Each structure stands twice: as C-alpha cells, then as structure tokens.
Amino acid sequence: MAVVVGRVEGDSYEDTRKMIWSVMERAWPASAEPRSILIKPNLCYYWDSSTGQTVGAQTTSHIIDYLREKLDSKPLITIGEADASAMKTKHAFRMLGYDAMAREKNVKLTNLSDPPTTRVNAMVGGTRYDFSVSDCLLQSDMILNLSKLKYHRTPGLTCSLKNMFGAIAKPHKFSYHRQLDRIIVAINKTLSDLPMLCVVDGLVALGKYPLKIGTILAGTNALEVDSVAARIMGVRPQSIGHLNLAQKEGLGHFAREDEVICINTSLNELRNIFPKQNRRIQNLSWWIQLTGVRIYCHLAGDVLPPLIDE
C-alpha cells in the first residue's frame, strides 16, 4: 500500500484543489465505491487552520468535491467530530466555518459524542480497553480520516492514528492522557476493520511555528501514513511511542522509501522546509519551568498562578 505525498507552491484555490485531487486519486483504494463516507477532520480546538492546529473547511470542501466527482455511487457524506475536554463540537463547527460549508455543500454535520453509540473494545499489550463510539462512524462504508501534520507535546506528533483518538465519544478524553499511546492504538484497533482513507493536511503544518508548506499526504493505512509524516517532521518513527506500539500490535508497518509516491516534491525537500522542533528539549524546558516555579513558590511562600496550580 503506497503513501502519496503531494505539494503545491503558493496557496491559490485552484492549484490547491488540483493537488488535493491528484493525491487522492493516486491514493484512492481500487474499486472502492462507498455509499456512505464519514469525514473525521481534526478540529481539536477553536483555532482556525491558519494556526496549523485544525483542518480548514476549505480543505474539507475540496475533498468533498473530489468524492462527488469521482464516485458514481454519489455517497452520503457526513462530517463528524467528537467533543473534547476543552472543545465542544457544535462551537468548533460554527467557529471554524464548517456550519456554512456544510450548508453550501449539502453535507451533514454530526457530533460523534452524541448517541446512539456502541461499546467497542480492543486488547493492547494484554489489557482490554473499552470505548463508546458513534454508530454514525461504525456504520459508515468508509472513514475519511482527515488529520493535520503537526507536533504534539504529549505523543510527539498528531496525525492519522491520533486523529481517531478524537473520535472516541467520551468528551473528557484528558483522563486518557496517562496511557495515551495505548489508547490511541486501542481505538485504532477497534476501527481497523472499517475501510479507511487517511489524508493529512499539511497545507499549513505546525512544528515550532506554523508554516505554509502546501503538502498533502494520503494512504489507506494510518500507520504507514504517520510514519511518512514523522519523517517529514524530522522525527524517527521509531521514537514515537504510539507508532511503535501500533506496529507491534499489528496495525501495519513503517512505510519504506519505495512505498512513498511523491508528486511535485520529495521527502527530503519537505523535511528541509518543515519547522522542526526538538521535542525532548521542549518537554524538558516545560518541566524545568513548571518544577522551578513550584519549588520557588514553596521556598518563597509565593502564589502559583491558578492555571498551573490545577
């Protein structure tokens, strides 16, 4: 299974649309004609796509146009996202322009935290993990996993595999952070039988700072796609906990160089452009600052700002 990587120079509407279409065309699973597709974009918070944090409504609309053009089955398309610890889907849809886009494109928006949901489970490392997942997602003929190309402080990177963590119906997902790698792999295992196309929006990628690098990745296996994304971000896939665990648990393998098809770019070019950040140094810096502040407040009898106190 190949991972397709494309790049567009500049950000003109038409050039971006053409590049997205050509990447998806190369990555599209042969003879797939789903009658229903659930698009799960990464809408982690209310920051718009120019920050590199979320998938823009315009990017999603290009994908919807492609699906409608390509598929004779004229599938029912739904865009779904679940509530998160700090984000309510209804507000994210509105603030990030999805309400307006859904009306224009005549697609349905759904909150993956809303019932009906089904309890699903998977074993990871000998431990069973149970989740509630929206029936809308489970009953789709295909999941279009639409993630971002960005760093994340806790797991190291957030891409296709982490995006499905966001599909867990339970809103307060912060409680999973202590076992994040296992939970990410477990939820992906529960969904592994569902046909999935993974698309990574790197039009504005987020490393040390957001940068318009104009890239889109696509593939049918989330781990393969994420391993290529990691390389673009200058990170060894083996150094990312949930990628390693996903490989061990049989979710796929790290894509080899000969399994990557590049359109109008190369992995080296993208790796050179990506605004890399040393995750270990950043995490160490955070730890030093937070620990230092706590020690200082204890010694001086000063006050911790409430947000840190929590």
Added chain:
Amino acid sequence: MGQTHLKNALRIPEIEVTSVADKSQKNQKLAAKWGVPKTYTDYEELLAHEKPEAVIVSLPNFLRVPAITKAAGNGVDVFVDKPLARNLSEIELVKRTIRRAGIRLMVSNNFRFFPHVQELKHRLEQGRYGEIVSVTLEHIMNGPFTHPLVPRPVPEWWFDKTKVGGGALIDNGHHVIDLFTWLFGKPRLEYWNFEHRNNLEGEDAVNIVLRSGATGTVGMLTAGWFSNVIFPRLDFRVILHGTAGYCSTDELRPNFYLNALKEGLRNISRRFVGRPRNILTYTYYLSSYFFSLQSFVECLKTGAQFPTTLDEETQVMSIIDEIYNEESKEHGSSCGQSRRR
C-alpha cells in the same frame, strides 16, 4: 479570575478572608484547602450570614450588577473585575445604587498596574517625549478561548453576546480604551471597525480611533480574541509617538525569564529575613491583580480616592456603548463598520 483574587487576598495582611461563595463544589473545596473558614454556594447567603466589610465580585459579566446591588444593599464595599457592567445603563444603575447605599466600589483595571505601563505614564507626565500627537494601544490574545494546561470547556455564557455584553471590544478592548482614558482623558470616538473571523455573534477583532478631548492626542487601538498566543507571551503594547521622541512599553518591559529569576531570588531572601514578599512579581503581568487589590484595601483604610474611578469607567463604557449602538443601526454607521467572513 476568582481563584487569582482569592490567592492574592489571602496574602494581603490587611485582609481577613472570612468566606467564599461559589456554585462550583470544586472551587469551594479549593477555598477550604487554602484556609478559607466558610464556603457558600449562594452569595446572598454569604452576605446574610457573614456581614463582611467588603467583597470581591468575580462573576460572569451578566451576573455582576445583581451581585453588586445585593452587596450595596448590605452596606458592603465592592472590588469588581472589569468591565463593571455590560452597558452604560447598567453602569448608571450601579452608580445610583452605590450612591444611595453609601458604599465604595473599585473596578480592577489591572493593566494600569503593569510596571512598564506605570513607567510609561510617569515618563508621559514628565514630558519626556514632547507633545504626544498619537498613541498606539494593542491587546490581542485568545480571550475566552484559552486552552488551559488542564483542559476544560469554555463556559457557555461566553458564546452568548447578550450575557457577555458584546465580544472582544468589551473584553480586551476595555483594557486599551481604559488605558487611553487614564493616560490622556476625555476619549471621543472617531472610527471603529469590527471583524468576525470566528463566526460568532460577538466581534473577535476591533480597531478604534479615539481622540482625547483633553490633549487632542489621537489613539489607534486594536484589540482581539483571534490569536492563540499564550502566557508568558503577551501581545500587548502602548507606544507613545511624540514631538520629541517615542516610547514603547516593549522597550520598558524586562526579559520575562531574567525578571522571574531576579524577583524570585528577591522574594526568597525577603522570606528569610522576615520581610513581606511581592506576590506574583515573578510572573511580571499577574502581579498587577495583586497590586490592584492591594490598592483597593489601602484606599478603603485611608479614605483615599481609588486609582480607577467610576467616572473613568463611565467614559470607557460610553465609548463601548456608542460603538455597539452604531453597530446595531439598520442603515449602517456613520463612522465604522462590522465585517463578517
């Protein structure tokens, strides 16, 4: 905000915190853990049972006036977060209420207490830059859409324009208009512009041009909720443009980390020699809340005028009110515009 004020109050020797009222059980437990003797779910019960001399009102915008009215009815002085109220008519109601009750009220306009802003005002008063022809004031942040370290949802009332009283203008915009008023006096509205990037009812970016009726200085003000920059970075500055030079608060502000180190070492040594510490000065910005509350207490003790007056608050809200009224005009405003994406 309530937690910040409580922590500060517990460290001001002149204050004895007798009780806290909060609907949240979690916050009540926190208050008890920090040493507050009594907690209530309802502030009316607190006022009835505790008979405090003063209260700190740190409630959502739409709940402030009822709480102030109750406090005034119980003869209790009030320290309240900005904005005092959602519009001018609510402010006039508060003024009548506190006049009748004979109580004192101070609005916590904490930006005035930033050390670099205080220094800027001092230099302005000295005339170091000649006549100030124009001033730039900017405050852009994430507003209510801050993603805290321990995630929790944005309270729903922030999405309701009637409960907030508006959007970024009444939130961040209040700070910059207040600073203009404090520095130059008698603000008059010349132009305004709203942006609605977030597709919410309330605006998330505002540009305002004011002119001081006292000095003629023109202020170019920008405020917004559209940035995801987080503390310790703060997108805030005041720049004076004068006939004899210019000055920016960015130049007057020390390096954040060096300041933290310096203030931290000072406070540790103060503790060991038994001298009072300066609370939160290691954060540079957050100590402004402490100094603001401290000055409220000192003025109550001495009977001095509060550093932020109700007249100034009224002038600030007059500008805000004028802009919102212009926005709501059916046939458009004579001096501004509101744009949606």
